Amino acid sequence: MKRFLILLFVAIAGTSAFAQVSYQRLLNAEKEPQNWLTYAGSYKSHRYSPLTLINRQNAGQLKLAWAYQMQRSGVVETSPIVVDGVMYLTEPPNSTVTALDTRSGRTLWTYTPNIPPDVIVIGSPPVNRGVAILDESVFVGTVHGHLIALDAKSGTVRWDTTVEDNKHGFYLTLSPLALDGKIIVGVSGAETGIRGFVDAYDAKTGKLVWRTYTVPAPGEPGSETWGKGDGWKTGGGSTWLTGSYDPELNLLYWATGNPAPDWNADNRPGDNLYTDSVLALDPGTGKMKWHFQFTPEDVHDWDANETLVLFDAPVNGRERKLIAQANRNGFYYVLDRATGEYLVSAPYAKQTWADGIDAKGKPIRKKGIAPSLDGTLVFPNIQGASNWFSPSYSPQTKLFYQAAREMGTIYYKGDAVYKPGTAFTGGGGRAVNGDVASGAIRALDATTGKMKWEFPLLSPGWTSLLSTGGGLLFGGTEEGNFFALDAESGKPLWDIQLGGAVRGIPISYSVDGKQYIAISAGVTLYVFTV
Amino acid sequence: MKQLIRFGVVLLAIVLPRVSGAQSAADVQAGKVLFGHLCVTCHGFDGAGGAGPPLNRAKLVNAPDDAALRTIIADGIPSRGMPRVRRTLDSEQRQLVAYVRSLGRTARPASRGDAKKGTELYAKLNCAACHIVKGQGGTLGPELTDIGVQRGPQYLRQALLEPGAVLPNSTLRVQGPGYSEFLPVRVVMKDGAEVRGIRVNEDLFTIQLRDTSGKFHSIRKSNAEVIRKEPNASLMPSFAGKMSEAELDDLVAYLSNLGGLQ
Numbered sequence: 001m002k003r004f005l006i007l008l009f010v011a012i013a014g015t016s017a018f019a020q021v022s023y024q025r026l027l028n029a030e031k032e033p034q035n036w037l038t039y040a041g042s043y044k045s046h047r048y049s050p051l052t053l054i055n056r057q058n059a060g061q062l063k064l065a066w067a068y069q070m071q072r073s074g075v076v077e078t079s080p081i082v083v084d085g086v087m088y089l090t091e092p093p094n095s096t097v098t099a100l101d102t103r104s105g106r107t108l109w110t111y112t113p114n115i116p117p118d119v120i121v122i123g124s125p126p127v128n129r130g131v132a133i134l135d136e137s138v139f140v141g142t143v144h145g146h147l148i149a150l151d152a153k154s155g156t157v158r159w160d161t162t163v164e165d166n167k168h169g170f171y172l173t174l175s176p177l178a179l180d181g182k183i184i185v186g187v188s189g190a191e192t193g194i195r196g197f198v199d200a201y202d203a204k205t206g207k208l209v210w211r212t213y214t215v216p217a218p219g220e221p222g223s224e225t226w227g228k229g230d231g232w233k234t235g236g237g238s239t240w241l242t243g244s245y246d247p248e249l250n251l252l253y254w255a256t257g258n259p260a261p262d263w264n265a266d267n268r269p270g271d272n273l274y275t276d277s278v279l280a281l282d283p284g285t286g287k288m289k290w291h292f293q294f295t296p297e298d299v300h301d302w303d304a305n306e307t308l309v310l311f312d313a314p315v316n317g318r319e320r321k322l323i324a325q326a327n328r329n330g331f332y333y334v335l336d337r338a339t340g341e342y343l344v345s346a347p348y349a350k351q352t353w354a355d356g357i358d359a360k361g362k363p364i365r366k367k368g369i370a371p372s373l374d375g376t377l378v379f380p381n382i383q384g385a386s387n388w389f390s391p392s393y394s395p396q397t398k399l400f401y402q403a404a405r406e407m408g409t410i411y412y413k414g415d416a417v418y419k420p421g422t423a424f425t426g427g428g429g430r431a432v433n434g435d436v437a438s439g440a441i442r443a444l445d446a447t448t449g450k451m452k453w454e455f456p457l458l459s460p461g462w463t464s465l466l467s468t469g470g471g472l473l474f475g476g477t478e479e480g481n482f483f484a485l486d487a488e489s490g491k492p493l494w495d496i497q498l499g500g501a502v503r504g505i506p507i508s509y510s511v512d513g514k515q516y517i518a519i520s521a522g523v524t525l526y527v528f529t530v
Numbered sequence: 531m532k533q534l535i536r537f538g539v540v541l542l543a544i545v546l547p548r549v550s551g552a553q554s555a556a557d558v559q560a561g562k563v564l565f566g567h568l569c570v571t572c573h574g575f576d577g578a579g580g581a582g583p584p585l586n587r588a589k590l591v592n593a594p595d596d597a598a599l600r601t602i603i604a605d606g607i608p609s610r611g612m613p614r615v616r617r618t619l620d621s622e623q624r625q626l627v628a629y630v631r632s633l634g635r636t637a638r639p640a641s642r643g644d645a646k647k648g649t650e651l652y653a654k655l656n657c658a659a660c661h662i663v664k665g666q667g668g669t670l671g672p673e674l675t676d677i678g679v680q681r682g683p684q685y686l687r688q689a690l691l692e693p694g695a696v697l698p699n700s701t702l703r704v705q706g707p708g709y710s711e712f713l714p715v716r717v718v719m720k721d722g723a724e725v726r727g728i729r730v731n732e733d734l735f736t737i738q739l740r741d742t743s744g745k746f747h748s749i750r751k752s753n754a755e756v757i758r759k760e761p762n763a764s765l766m767p768s769f770a771g772k773m774s775e776a777e778l779d780d781l782v783a784y785l786s787n788l789g790g791l792q
Contacts, residue, residue, distance in 0.1 A: 263616075373567045375615075412568065412616040428616025434699055434708025435761060458734050459706060478706060479733035495735050 021083055021133045021152075023180045027247055033469075034510040036082040039130050039175035040390060041507070043245040044310040047392040048467045049508035053515035054530050055470030059484045059493040061530045065516060066105030068525040071096060076520040077388065079130040079175060079464070079505035081138075083152075087509075087518070088138050089525060090128035095142035095172075097131055097150060102511050105527065109155035119144045120421045121171050123191035129242070129388070129505065130175035132183060134203050139183050141172025147185055147201060159206035163187060168420045169194050175242045179252070179283050182209055186239025186254060190303075193234030193260045193416075193424035198243075198279070200286060210286035214239060214256045214274045222273035225296075231268035234418050236260030237275040241305040241388055245283070246321070249338055252283040253310070253323060257303035261416035263371040264299070264426025271296035276304040278325065280340060290340030292361060294327045299370050300353070300378060300411060301429075302329040306386050309393045309400065313447045315343055324446060326391055326402040328384025331357060332449040346449030348442055349385035349404035353378050371411035371427050381407040381437075381460070382429040390464035390505050392473065393446060397487050400446040401473055405460030407437035433460075441465065441475055443490060453490035466506035466517070474517060476502025482519055482526070498526060554628060561629025564622055568615045577633040579682020581696065582612065584786075586633040591679055591789075599627050611700025611707055641683070641783040643776070648784025651777055660766065663788060670728070670742060671766055672698055672712060679789030686785045690778060693764035704731050714763045715739055717749055718756040725749070728765060 021037060029035070029042040033050040040047050054062065070076060074092030081088050086108065087100045094115040099108040119126070121143050131138045137149040137158055145166040149158040163185060164170035169192025177184040182200045190196065196214040201207065214237035216222040226232040236259045243254035256279065259265070259272040276295040279288055294304045309324045315334075323337035330351030334344040342361030354363040369378050385404050392401045409429035416426035431437070439457035444450065457463075459478050466474045473487040482502055483495035500522020508517050517528045565577070572582030579585070592607060593599035603626045606614035618626070652658070658667035661674045677686065689696050697710040705711075713729040715737065725747050727739035737757065739747040742765065751757060773781070 375567075410615075414616055414622070415619055417619055423617050425617045428614065430613050430615045431708070433706070435710050435713070435759070437708070458732065477734045481734045483734070492735075497733065497736075 020135050022135065026178060035084065036507045036509050039079050039242045040307060045244040045307050046309060047390045048394050050469040051508055051510055051515045052469045054517065056486055056493065058530045059472055062494050062528045065527045065529045068100060068105050070523040073523055075125040075127050075503060076523055077127040077129050077503050077505065078520060080507055080518055081131060081133055082509040083133060085511055088131050090130055090140060092128060093126040095128050095140055097138065097140050099155065102509065111150055111155040113142050113146065113148060115144050120166055120169050122169060122423050123188055124173060127173050129173060132176040132178040134178035139176045141174055141176055141185050143171045145170045145172060147176065147183065149206060161201060161206040163199060174240050177242050179245060184243065184252065188238050188240040190236030190238040190257050190260045191262065191423055191425050192421055193418050195233060195235055196237035196239050196256060198239050198254045198281065212281060212286035212288065225270035225273045227269040229267055234260055234424060235268060235272065241307065244308045244310050246310055246337060250283065251289060252281045253308045254279050254281060255305045255308055257305050258298050258301045261424050261426030262301040263411060263428065264413050264416050265297055276302060278304065278308060292335055292340045292342060294333065295329050295363065301382055302384055304328065307390050309391060310337060311393055311446060315447055324400060326386045328386050330380045330385040332444055334447060344449055348402060348444060348449065350379045350406050371413040373413060375410035375412050377408050377410050379408045381405060381409040381431055389462050392465040392467040394467035394487055396469065398446055399443040399452060401465045401467060402442050402444060403461050403463045403465060403475060404440050404442050406439055407460045408432040455485055455490045462503045464505040466508060468508055474506045476519065476521065480521060482521060557625045557628035558632045561625035564626055565629055574682045574684065577630065580685050583680055584682045585630050588634045596627050599630060609703060641786060643779030643783030645783040645787045648780035651781045652784055674785065674788055676789040678786040683782050683786050686782050687778065690781065691768060691770040693766040693768060694762045697764065710761060712764065714760040714765055716758045717754050720753055720755050
């Protein structure tokens with residue numbers, strides 16, 4: 001009998017389309033190019049697929065395989081994950097999770113959390129950027145401030161944890177990051193004056209393992225950068241995009257957002273650590289090992305939450321472990337990811353606020369760039385030269401691909417009055433948009449930030465990029481174009497009009513010996529193949 | 531003492547309404563200052579209008595009551611091209627409402643022109659060849675049925691003198707916010723064929739034009755040798771030097787009255 005049960009178990013495990021995703025599989029995600037197991041494809045956040053079936057030679061023959069219409073209207077910024085023939089994606093505006101059959105596009109299950117109608121989402125649309133998977137569960141952060149574990153086979157809730165009270169403006173839009181037994185999340189909400197943090201939860205139980213605040217309390221290191229008042233209590237420093245992880249150094253990298261109120265620093269004189277920074281954390285304890293701040297005493301809402309890309313390369317003749325980011329403030333940065341040492345920076349978009357970056361990595365700020373009552377024109381714009389949308393790094397070309405937004409904003413300063421769950425921004429800005437604004441996809445030498453080529457865009461986009469082993473780079477436009485470029489030269493090889501702004505995040509996977517490219521535009525997910 | 535208290539109560543009763551009246555005047559004043567910082571670029575000095583609608587009117591189309599006006603001040607009307615310049619506090623919204631409403635109470639400056647004469651000029655100059663008013667006219671240029679509600683007299687005057695300097699934007703909801711509409715574009719194809727027309731739409735790889743005969747042209751950019759946008763030009767002729775000052779005033783008066791709200 002016992003032997004029969006064992007045999008039965010083996011048989012079921014062998015045929016299941018829903019295989020378990022162990023931490024070991026996540027660690028070795030690059031060895032499963034048929035799948036897309038994490039938000040950015042791997043812990044290094046390259047958004048690179050080694051698949052070669054779609055390549056420079058046949059990209060011109062790309063055609064639609066299937067499409068999926070989402071259930072509600074909204075802004076779609078999801079990056080699907082794909083596991084053994086099943087795709088998991090999220091849908092706005094209520095943090096819906098849907099599982100699809102990757103062969104046919106048909107729905108396997110869908111789950112929508114119970115979001116109250118008076119949910120507070122200030123600072124972005126109620127988007128969701130995707131799920132994480134670990135063992136037999138998928139994990140979603142919600143706009144009402146919860147982290148929920150769902151059974152990967154059925155979408156049934158395993159646990160539902162309140163990360164922080166949405167009545168105070170906390171909400172989640174990011175794809176969680178699954179580590180060994182832990183689920184890491186950050187929060188949105190600096191525009192309501194939250195105090196940001198990074199949290200680790202037990203993947204089995206949903207219990208909080210550790211919390212690391214991004215704004216220090218009085219007496220803690222960094223608290224001297226907030227003046228003597230109580231500005232730190234409402235200091236912002238959101239943590240709204242997925243971090244990266246180096247298992248060898250055992251360091252978790254998480255980036256932080258703007259100080260609050262965004263455009264008025266009267267009550268927060270100083271650098272405002274650890275806002276607009278990258279933090280290197282011990283994933284076991286949440287303890288900060290090092291930090292680097294990109295924009296001290298920010299008054300332009302230039303969150304530093306952008307994707308952190310990990311790669312190794314020689315710098316000045318010495319092989320280094322590096323971490324790179326195309327920051328919202330218009331500069332591309334390269335740091336040593338073991339120590340946080342600043343190595344390189346270079347502007348990758350028009351900026352009018354700094355005369356450069358000094359030897360320590362601090363910006364040399366120009367005069368007269370602060371928001372004012374009548375408005376001050378500064379580049380980059382209020383949403384930044386970059387933002388949440390993913391860059392891509394190709395180990396093949398050693399290029400860092402980034403969509404740059406070329407636009408100015410007239411920044412206004414206003415008063416800010418803190419009232420929990422309401423806007424606490426101290427001003428705002430008016431975009432100088434239309435025909436005078438533009439964009440470009442830029443291919444940067446990853447170690448120096450020097451531009452190798454650029455592909456101009458009609459307008460400042462929100463396009464994420466995907467590079468592939470087939471030598472391609474995929475991206476899109478606000479006007480609905482989706483296209484493939486030659487990753488070496490930037491030459492366009494294929495394009496199609498999808499009828500809605502391309503704000504989804506592209507991925508690639510393969511099933512039954514065919515490679516697919518998935519992208520959302522408008523409220524539809526399209527899947528292409530050759 | 532009791533008498534003193536009674537006297538105090540009476541005094542308060544007299545003073546209180548005046549205090550609230552004074553606050554309202556203070557709101558109007560504070561609102562005026564805010565208006566100068568945030569609104570004047572589009573709505574003009576004293577709310578006389580510009581590229582944005584005149585606000586010195588008793589009735590505002592999109593803001594029939596104070597609550598609606600407050601919502602517009604708080605959020606803008608993104609679909610009509612009005613941005614939220616910045617977030618405003620509740621008190622600032624109240625002040626702006628007070629000021630904008632005060633503009634509607636003061637007499638609107640008398641139009642210098644004679645709208646009736648302007649009607650005749652509109653016909654004589656054959657403006658209807660390119661513009662629709664109440665369903666009648668041609669379609670090369672923008673519809674003018676509600677133009678007096680949408681634009682201020684200064685803007686309309688400039689549009690007659692330098693039409694290319696004030697191309698409208700964000701009225702057609704085809705392209706994104708801020709894009710020039712009725713933008714002239716000249717395209718020379720690789721086979722030598724040439725098209726000039728107004729841009730109807732554009733994406734990264736294609737552009738759609740409408741020429742003066744009303745014909746649409748769909749162009750794949752990679753098939754074009756030259757694509758020249760003319761941001762300071764218009765297909766509308768300038769009327770500078772072709773009308774007397776008085777005639778210009780009359781035509782502006784006619785256009786300013788279109789839309790029906792005085």
